[in-house]
Amino acid sequence: QVTWPNAIDELEDVMFLNSGYRSRGFGAHVTPCSFSEFGAGRQTAAEWLRIGFHDMATTNVFFAPHGGVDGSIQFELNDGENIGLGFNTTLHTYSNFFNSELSIADLIALGVYASVRTCSGPIIPMRGGRIDATIAGPMGVPQPQNVQGTLISQFERMGFNKTEMIQMTACGHTLGGVHAGDFPDIVAPGTVTNDFQLFDSTLTFDNDIATRYINGPDTDPLAVGISIAATRNSDTVTFTADGNVTLQALTNAATFNSVCQNILQRMIETVDPSIVTLSPIIAPYEVKPEGLQLTLLSGGATISFTGDIRVRTTARSVSSVSITYLDRNGAAGGTITTTVSGTASGFDDTFTFYGINANLPSTTSISSFTVFVTDTSGTVETFNNNGAGFPISDSVIVQTPQSCLSDGNITVIAAVRATLTTPASFNITEKVPSTAGKPTVSPVPSLVSTSTTMVQGAAIGPYNIYSGSLSYNYSTGLKYGVGSGAFADTFKDATLLGTACSTVGTTIPSSTSSVVLSTSSVTTSTTGVITSTSSSATATPTLTHKATVGPYTFLGCYTEATNMRALSSESFYNYTGMTIEQCEGDCAGYSYFGVEYGGECYCGNVINTGSVLTALSDCSFICPGNPYEYCGAGVRLEMYELTSLLSTSSALQSTSSSSVVSSFSVVSSTSTAKSSSSSVVLSTSTTQSSSSSVVLSTSTSQTSVTSTSSSSSAPSQTLGIKQTVAGYTFQGCYTEATSERALSAASFYDYPAMTLEECAADCVGYTYWGVEYGGECYCGNVINSGSVPAALTDCSFICPGNPYEYCGAGNRLDLYKIGTSTASSSSSTTSTSTSSLASRGISSTSSTLSTVVSSSTSQTSTTSTSTTSSAAPTQTGPAIKPTIGNYSYYGCQTEGTNIRALTGAVYFNYPAMTLEQCAGDCDGYKYWGVEYGGECYCGNSWNTGSVNASETDCWFTCPGNPLEYCGAGNRLSAYYLT
Numbered sequence: 005q006v007t008w009p010n011a012i013d014e015l016e017d018v019m020f021l022n023s024g025y026r027s028r029g030f031g032a033h034v035t036p037c038s039f040s041e042f043g044a045g046r047q048t049a050a051e052w053l054r055i056g057f058h059d060m061a062t063t064n065v066f067f068a069p070h071g072g073v074d075g076s077i078q079f080e081l082n083d084g085e086n087i088g089l090g091f092n093t094t095l096h097t098y099s100n101f102f103n104s105e106l107s108i109a110d111l112i113a114l115g116v117y118a119s120v121r122t123c124s125g126p127i128i129p130m131r132g133g134r135i136d137a138t139i140a141g142p143m144g145v146p147q148p149q150n151v152q153g154t155l156i157s158q159f160e161r162m163g164f165n166k167t168e169m170i171q172m173t174a175c176g177h178t179l180g181g182v183h184a185g186d187f188p189d190i191v192a193p194g195t196v197t198n199d200f201q202l203f204d205s206t207l208t209f210d211n212d213i214a215t216r217y218i219n220g221p222d223t224d225p226l227a228v229g230i231s232i233a234a235t236r237n238s239d240t241v242t243f244t245a246d247g248n249v250t251l252q253a254l255t256n257a258a259t260f261n262s263v264c265q266n267i268l269q270r271m272i273e274t275v276d277p278s279i280v281t282l283s284p285i286i287a288p289y290e291v292k293p294e295g296l297q298l299t300l301l302s303g304g305a306t307i308s309f310t311g312d313i314r315v316r317t318t319a320r321s322v323s324s325v326s327i328t329y330l331d332r333n334g335a336a337g338g339t340i341t342t343t344v345s346g347t348a349s350g351f352d353d354t355f356t357f358y359g360i361n362a363n364l365p366s367t368t369s370i371s372s373f374t375v376f377v378t379d380t381s382g383t384v385e386t387f388n389n390n391g392a393g394f395p396i397s398d399s400v401i402v403q404t405p406q407s408c409l410s411d412g413n414i415t416v417i418a419a420v421r422a423t424l425t426t427p428a429s430f431n432i433t434e435k436v437p438s439t440a441g442k443p444t445v446s447p448v449p450s451l452v453s454t455s456t457t458m459v460q461g462a463a464i465g466p467y468n469i470y471s472g473s474l475s476y477n478y479s480t481g482l483k484y485g486v487g488s489g490a491f492a493d494t495f496k497d498a499t500l501l502g503t504a505c506s507t508v509g510t511t512i513p514s515s516t517s518s519v520v521l522s523t524s525s526v527t528t529s530t531t532g533v534i535t536s537t538s539s540s541a542t543a544t545p546t547l548t549h550k551a552t553v554g555p556y557t558f559l560g561c562y563t564e565a566t567n568m569r570a571l572s573s574e575s576f577y578n579y580t581g582m583t584i585e586q587c588e589g590d591c592a593g594y595s596y597f598g599v600e601y602g603g604e605c606y607c608g609n610v611i612n613t614g615s616v617l618t619a620l621s622d623c624s625f626i627c628p629g630n631p632y633e634y635c636g637a638g639v640r641l642e643m644y645e646l647t648s649l650l651s652t653s654s655a656l657q658s659t660s661s662s663s664v665v666s667s668f669s670v671v672s673s674t675s676t677a678k679s680s681s682s683s684v685v686l687s688t689s690t691t692q693s694s695s696s697s698v699v700l701s702t703s704t705s706q707t708s709v710t711s712t713s714s715s716s717s718a719p720s721q722t723l724g725i726k727q728t729v730a731g732y733t734f735q736g737c738y739t740e741a742t743s744e745r746a747l748s749a750a751s752f753y754d755y756p757a758m759t760l761e762e763c764a765a766d767c768v769g770y771t772y773w774g775v776e777y778g779g780e781c782y783c784g785n786v787i788n789s790g791s792v793p794a795a796l797t798d799c800s801f802i803c804p805g806n807p808y809e810y811c812g813a814g815n816r817l818d819l820y821k822i823g824t825s826t827a828s829s830s831s832s833t834t835s836t837s838t839s840s841l842a843s844r845g846i847s848s849t850s851s852t853l854s855t856v857v858s859s860s861t862s863q864t865s866t867t868s869t870s871t872t873s874s875a876a877p878t879q880t881g882p883a884i885k886p887t888i889g890n891y892s893y894y895g896c897q898t899e900g901t902n903i904r905a906l907t908g909a910v911y912f913n914y915p916a917m918t919l920e921q922c923a924g925d926c927d928g929y930k931y932w933g934v935e936y937g938g939e940c941y942c943g944n945s946w947n948t949g950s951v952n953a954s955e956t957d958c959w960f961t962c963p964g965n966p967l968e969y970c971g972a973g974n975r976l977s978a979y980y981l982t
């Protein structure tokens with residue numbers, strides 16, 4: 005186990021955190037093995053393996069510089085030896101992960117590991133430390149027309165003998181195949197599906213390439229077919245170099261795996277030894293600190309200490325994690341307990357993150373810590389980072405709450421221990437697109453660093469405050485850091501900074517009292533919108549609606565808009581790791597952002613018509629990336645607005661705030677976020693006309709957050725089943741019918757504001773009405789065949805127009821019948837319905853209410869069979885439709901990364917979407933998919949990050965046809981043109 009921090013830390017994260025909390029998402033580009041985000045006829049895993057070979061293949065072990073895996077291929081794409089789209093797109097993908105801590109060359113090597121592993125091949129041992137070339141290397145990638153002697157000498161030049169040449173080529177050609185468009189004399193265009201001929205008929209990493217070559221039937225286009233006459237059958241030419249002896253050995257699957265593991269490791273470890281020293285083989289840390297940050301809090305007496313301890317849980321069942329720390333003088337500091345922040349996984353490992361959130365006295369502070377992991381049997385493991393503990397320096401600390409990114413300028417505030425005499429400096433590293441400045445234009449950006457000396461400001465506690473500003477041109481991937489002498493706080497993600505710059509003054513306003521250290525400004529506890537008090541050393545976070553994040557303030561829980569998203573400028577998805585902070589970062593610069601359904605983040609400069617403030621309790625989903633934050637709910641957004649836009653009209657706003665702006669900072673959001681006692685006063689009157697002001701108060705215990713609209717009295721209602729509505733009586737939660745709606749006489753839609761009362765009024769005169777999917781109201785005099793009672797808990801959607809009522813769910817109706825007759829009790833339903841009712845807010849005294857329709861009611865003959873508990877009709881369920889017109893089923897696809905999967909055109913029909921409708925709307929496009937029941941997307945290619953998901957993920961039935969599936973949240977039921 006290496007000592008932390010280590011040069012491989014960034015690479016280790018990208019290698020092992022494929023999905024979940026703090027996930028880096030590298031593996032998603034090659035998951036599953038068959039996946040290509042660039043459409044049919046390509047396999048990204050194969051492209052990643054091939055680029056590993058091509059980057060290495062120009063190595064010359066006899067003459068310096070040797071080359072090796074050095075990323076030089078970025079300058080060699082036009083030299084005629086690297087044919088195919090895959091090189092360019094792969095380098096674009098790698099560029100997103102490229103930074104000062106992770107070279108393109110290491111990413112090329114990591115891509116070989118990821119592609120082989122995702123395709124069920126062996127774990128290729130991975131080391132880090134490759135250095136990127138800055139110019140093209142020599143030519144020399146083996147070409148299919150080369151004669152055997154040339155191929156052998158080319159591999160010898162790379163450092164591999166004849167046997168190894170054969171092994172490496174067979175291990176490469178188990179993935180992917182040949183593109184007719186690029187190599188028409190190897191595969192004739194128009195003769196194979198998508199003009200793409202696989203080498204060995206499978207996409208996986210297996211030894212079919214050898215068994216089919218030896219035993220047949222061989223379909224390898226570099227061994228059979230037209231390549232023979234064109235003398236481009238290079239696999240035959242290669243494999244016969246030793247009379248097929250090596251290929252024969254590879255027909256044993258275990259041999260194939262171990263040979264390939266070894267030869268591909270050697271391939272990616274081919275580097276220039278005079279400039280590169282590779283790290284030890286990278287294994288996941290058992291315990292690794294992630295995102296540690298110290299922040300000087302208001303007044304200077306306290307430092308907040310935040311971050312996560314990542315614990316490998318692959319073979320460990322953890323019950324708790326704590327740390328003990330030494331203070332800055334090396335004396336025992338104390339113990340800090342942690343709480344789970346999230347989990348993540350890689351190809352072979354799982355991890356749980358344990359969050360640290362503590363405040364420490366700034367005088368004694370912290371210098372290192374030891375981690376204690378207690379497993380479920382009570383055994384405690386101690387991790388002291390190979391002896392000396394995990395170091396953490398408080399000498400130079402970036403103050404992220406006061407730093408900002410805005411209008412092409414980054415302003416950074418840092419607290420530097422007063423004992424340090426070297427002036428602090430601040431630097432940024434931009435990813436500048438490659439242009440004429442480089443020797444050859446490359447798909448990979450250049451890293452350009454700029455630095456400046458910082459200006460010293462106030463002395464606060466044991467620290468001096470420094471500030472500095474730099475302009476930048478490219479915000480994507482922008483990193484910054486601060487240093488003073490031997491001390492630094494570096495590799496910070498600038499995109500996580502807020503956009504509201506505070507004027508640099510002389511002090512951080514005290515939030516604990518009106519006392520400030522500086523004599524030049526006076527501030528009171530009502531300076532901004534927030535006052536916060538510091539908390540104890542081991543503050544325990546509690547689940548809450550986060551009051552502020554960066555420059556944004558919580559507005560409340562909002563509904564979606566009418567027939568469109570409430571915030572419609574941009575959207576981002578992260579169902580496994582979304583936090584309020586992540587969405588705030590994604591939406592930086594917008595006036596509003598909102599998080600919905602746990603993992604959906606929306607940005608906009610206006611809240612669209614129909615989106616209204618609703619009960620805070622509606623926003624009940626906990627953020628997948630932070631168990632202490634709420635992230636909206638179905639059709640509900642946790643809505644935030646730029647604090648600067650909120651300030652004008654609140655009666656509760658401080659009148660002294662303007663005087664504070666000229667001081668060091670408006671608000672210290674970190675201290676608020678971490679504090680156990682905070683209070684929030686905000687007004688939404690600038691955006692809401694109907695409910696002009698909202699007072700949110702977060703009590704000291706933080707367990708209850710109440711919302712009170714000033715235009716109405718405090719609600720006393722609770723969410724539950726309404727037994728009677730306007731002369732109708734509740735019958736139960738019903739499914740739709742088999743081939744038509746359960747109630748088919750009339751229908752009404754009001755997605756933004758449906759209530760039970762509204763549906764009752766719409767259906768007046770009908771025997772039955774029912775509300776489905778929140779906003780859909782159906783009326784009828786009969787319940788159509790196939791509609792059967794379901795579990796009461798199925799009807800879980802809260803009515804958009806009344807947070808105390810239930811309004812069905814997808815394919816579920818809260819059903820009401822005229823008159824006072826409730827469905828009669830039935831023996832078979834008693835126990836389950838009682839608990840269901842209790843969980844939906846009905847007391848157990850009313851548990852005689854049954855989900856089974858009484859036979860004494862005026863049922864028609866069509867439904868009489870369902871009136872006893874034993875004879876409920878079987879509903880024919882929805883199914884995946886293999887074809888729709890001239891489109892065939894493609895699979896259940898996720899959305900893209902920071903972009904919709906399909907961006908050609910979009911159509912909405914929440915009330916009545918069907919697959920047929922979307923196929924018609926997208927006519928002419930190569931692909932279309934239906935998401936979230938009513939959203940239809942078209943496109944000719946799949947955008948980055950959209951991957952194939954489990955079929956069961958696409959579980960929403962189509963609103964216009966309950967027998968079809970129409971995607972789900974972040975899932976498209978997708979079809980392609982056949």
Ligand code: HEM
Pocket residue numbers: 047050051053054057087088090146147148149155172173174175176177179180181182183184186187238242271
């Ligand atoms: C004798 C040496 C080699 C020759 C002449 C050769 C030639 C080729 C050719 C012509 C293609 C078709 C490319 C396309 O149409 O996109 C191809 C594909 C491929 N090669 Fe090689 N290759 C050689 C060795 C290797 C080695 C050593 C590896 C890796 C270890 C490798 C990995 C791949 C992969 C994964 C593909 C599939 C790419 C895709 O599906 O997009 N090749 N090779």
